[in-house]
Amino acid sequence: MTAAICSRCGADRGAEENPAMVLAWVSEREGGMSRWLCPRCARDHVRDIEGKLPPEFWVPDRD
Numbered sequence: 001m002t003a004a005i006c007s008r009c010g011a012d013r014g015a016e017e018n019p020a021m022v023l024a025w026v027s028e029r030e031g032g033m034s035r036w037l038c039p040r041c042a043r044d045h046v047r048d049i050e051g052k053l054p055p056e057f058w059v060p061d062r063d
């Protein structure tokens with residue numbers, strides 16, 4: 001099995017003891033490389049992405 005280290009905090013996927021947490025790790029493909037994010041950082045990462053979206057994105061379309 002390939003070693004998977006969180007690209008944000010350096011956590012080791014192999015050190016995760018809870019199988020549910022192991023499954024919650026996220027792999028991202030970027031330029032042919034796989035990056036891993038631990039569940040905690042994945043959550044923060046998603047929040048980062050959402051924070052960059054224009055506010056209009058979240059406003060329901062009402063005419």
Ligand SMILES: [Zn+2]
Pocket residue numbers: 006007008009010011037038039040041042
């Ligand atoms: Zn992490």
